[in-house]
Amino acid sequence: MPAIHWDGERHELHAGETVLDGLSRNGVAVPNSCRAGVCQSCLLRASSGHVPATAQVGLKPALIEQGYFLACVCKPSEDLIVEAPGTGVRSAARLIATSRLSDTVIRVLLESDEPLDHRAGQYLTLFRPDGLGRSYSIASLPTEQTLELHIRLIPNGQMSSWLATTAQPGEMLSTQGPAGDCFYTAGAPDQPLLLAGTGTGLAPLYGILRDALHQDHRGPIRLYHGALNEAGLYLVPELEALAKLHPQLEYRPTLLHTHGPLPDCILKDQPKLNGWRGFVCGDPQIVTQLKKRLFLAGMASRDIHSDAFATAAPAS
Ligand code: FES
Incomplete structure (x- = not known):
């Protein structure tokens, strides 16, 4: 079996095991989140050995050239000498403020040393000084300072x-x-948009919504934020204010214990979704159900966008 050489130690992989699983089994803490080759939080670099191309899908060419790969989907066929990402891959970010959005959600504002080339709705991996990392969606627009x-x-x-x-x-x-x-892409300003999510799935949706409005989206925009009860809803006044300002926006806070499952609520309001574009974020199970139900209601699969964490438990 191939082995991973990490920090001078040799860790043999089990048959069919990924680099992430093999290192974790041996007590090496590698940041990870989606475990599906999407969020890039498990990025590592091989300084020697052949990395399968499937473990580099979605990485920038400059990273591929330097031997970077995603540990959660990497099953090498030969030994690799592996190290943590170099400083050039990460950007320093200063914590500006934390505040409560609800009993269970905080807002974290950061200022990056270098402007981050991002779109609202994408995600980043945040690292503490001790190296602990977690992936989170970005709620801010590139034009905002924090x-x-x-x-x-x-x-x-x-x-x-x-x-x-x-x-x-x-x-x-x-x-x-x-x-x-x-994330939102311009080019179809009259297309109806459906934004739906639960819990902190509102973060990317809040960013996507404001990005669409910022880019003068004229078509109807319907935002459903689902929570088990009132305490789980947040940013309610901000979203109500946005809806007042933009008549094309309908904001529908949805109490799942009272109104029923989110997909049922959406489809009761809008049974046919042909021609709509959808963004679904939040609880992995609900995201999976929503994608299926939106597709069955007529939304084209190319028009259904979801965040990366539909296959993974939320990070802490
Ligand atoms: S890409 Fe590996 S954990 Fe997300």
Whole structure:
């Protein structure tokens, strides 16, 4: 079996095992989130050995040239000497502020040393000074000075609890990315848009919505934010204010315990979705259900965009 050489130690992989699984099994902490080759949080570099091309899909050519690969989908056929990403791959980011959006969600504002070439709705991986990393969607527009993230507070969650209780403004963190293709593209300003998500899935949707309005999207935009109860909804006044300002926007906060499953609520309002473009984010199970139901209601699969975490448990 091929082996991974990490920090002077040799770790043999089991048959069919990925580099991420093999290193984790041996106690090497590699940041990861989607475990599906999408979010790029598990980026590593092979300084020696052949990396399968399938482990480099979606990476920039400059990274591929330097031997970078995604550990969660890398099953090498020969030994690799592997190291953590170099400093050139990450950008320094200063914590500007954290604030509560609800009992369970905080807003984190960051300022990057170099402007991040991102689109609202993409995601980045945020690293603490000790190297712990988690991936989050970006709620801010490239034109805004600060990067905005919405982070769900998880009891004892290493990153979320630290950000909420310990980290202070001015703390230096780092970011890697952005990555992902769940964002608004101009070119069809009259197409109806459906934005639907639960929990902190609102973060990319909030960014995509404001990006679409910023780019003068004229067609109807319907935003559903689902939560089990009132306490799970956030940014309600901001979204109501946006809807007042932009008549093409309908904001529909949806209480799942009261109104029923999110896909049912959407399709009750709009049974046929031919010609619509959809963005679905949040709870992986609901995202999977939504994609299927939107497609069955007539939305073309090329018009259905989802965030990267539909296959993974949310990060803490
Ligand atoms: S790309 Fe590997 S964990 Fe997301």
